[in-house]
Amino acid sequence: MTGFDFPPPAMPPGVDGLRAEVREFVADSQAAEGWRADSDFGSDWSASFSRALGARGWIGMTWPRQYGGHERSALERYVVIEELLAAGAPVYAHWVADRQSGPLLLRFGSEAQRRAILPRIAAGACYFAIGMSEPDSGSDLASVRTRAVRTGEGWRIDGTKVWTSNAHRSHYMIALCRTGPAGDSRHEGLSQFLIDLEGDGVRVSPIVNLAGKHDFNECVFEDVTIPADRLIGEEGDGWRQVTGELALERSGPERILSTFHLLAALVHAAGPEPEPRLAEAIGRLTAELYALRAMSLAVAGQLERGALPEVEAAIVKDMGTRFEAEVAETLRRALPLEPVSGDGGTANAPSLEAALGATLLGLPSFTLRGGTNEILRSIIARGLGVR
């Protein structure tokens, strides 16, 4: 058969209760803390929210108990994170660590690394940055030039990582470095290292994005020396490891739900009996989200069975990120609405105009971060056997 199936997974028993618990927790948190709902996982950083989530057992959910995990299924984790996103909760602080850095350490890290770090991640108290891109290596990740060279006691690293989200407020970075010749495949001679952003002497400086936010950083390694036990997995095995990490980075509901808060706002603004044109616009987005959520849930089901559904995840992320943009475009056309930046000049509640403005300034990154849509389509083509 041609193409890809996304069969609905059988959900584990008790997920309805879990979902209800998350909804209650989030509602209470919002009432107490007053955070503004924004479904983009990267919108708001709150260490206190992350720690509260960790205390509930909702970070590192699938990991073994001995590392602070809770041995729940990937589908239970899916339910928790989609509820957090749909509610627009401030999840950014622990997001990367929970999604990919922790699982990477669990799979490839040493016992000492796992024992030292995973329980802190699961507690919502330890945050990670992704050290992949460089000034001359964007989509072409295999071309990274940051070098790690063996010294007597460990490794010396030189090079520059860029677009490193949250390096200024994270504890660690996992850096992909060249440790040997690239070989014919270009995928040899790469290794991953655990970098202590607070203690290793990496120079971190802000790169302000077009929205005026400090999210990105430039991270300069100049004779940064680290002990030997910071190597993650096998020397030279970095490409295989990073590919698995990327599959996790691309497979979640955060690639379809980033603008859900705007869709909910559109439905609210339309009122109970919208004119047919407006109903049609809402229905179009609703149908698309329905299909995307079914696909995203199916990917989680495949993860639960131990598969790494790289191609299926690429399909969901390609379509999902375009849908996220379409929500914002529909909102401005349908109501209509003029976006503003900042809080829209109002003292208290930020306006829908401001929420739209914030999203429009974030949109260009949605179809870039974690792999551009062009790269994703090439992955899909390869999955179809034509590349």
Place this chain on the structure above:
Amino acid sequence: MSDETLRLIEKTADDLFAAESAEARAALARGAWPERLWQTFADTGLAAAALPEEADGAGLAAGLAVLRAAGRHAAPLPVAETLIGRLLCHRAGVDAPSGLLTVCAPPSGAQAPQPAVREDGDSATLPRVPWARFASVLVAGAPGQGLAFVRPVDVVEGENLAHEPRDDVVVLGPPEGFASLPPAVDGFALMALARAAQLRGAMEQALAMSLTYAQERVQFGRPLARFQAIQHHLAEMAGEAAASGAAVDAAAQAGTPFAFAAAKARASQAAGTVARLAHQVHGAMGYTAEHDLHHWTRRLWAWRDEYGNEAHWWQVLGAEAARGGGAALWPAMVAAGGAASEGEGA
């Protein structure tokens, strides 16, 4: 029902339709009823697939798997009408009429009069009833109206863009039979879901043909499949087909009006994109009558508008979402998502 049973049913349907659909299409083009394909189909017992297991069927998901196979091979039979017709009879608690059966299911809330559904009867023309020239006609009224078995006095032959019979049926007098349906049963929505499953199958075949062609056809010294622009067309087609399939599968599990609406909307929307890109990849070769591609693209163009096009279902979904309000949208989305807990699902 186990996944294994479902796969077995789909494979049975797939093998059957793969073997005999081309010849049957030729027969239909000569105006003949494709009796041989129909007999084989009837002999397999697949006609009862959509019925619940307690009625010796295999459930809605199995019926949709049969329809997916029918769409994949452009099987020129009233498969959807047979499967859904029998399901409607079952839900109404009556025996399905013997012989060939078709369904006329007007949209709920339609302005058009639906006199044939009334017990006292009336004369009326039922427009564009699939396969009516060959079959006895079952009219599924809007929810709450019931099922009527009507006596056609005249059939004016017509067809859809894929040369499938779509006949105007003139009925007179009271129906031959009448049965009430539970209010939750919506014949129009069930037929829409059936068409969505057929669309999905047809999209998969259009993609498969495009993949094959792109790998065989050489231009500028290399296969079309080596060009990134073509690769991205193929990737988009795969995504559209997959999204439609995921929505249909989820809707089969959920079984709610919200889910049916989303599935047909998504599949109808995808059909146009997939047909357009399939032809773009195939170039002038695919635009000929001789090439087989049109058997699928014509069906995509026909089926996307039958039982509600994407705009119809967008309006239905949008109106429902708006009635619930912004805060209820997410819970509604989850409730209609279909993924059931083990032991709790159908």
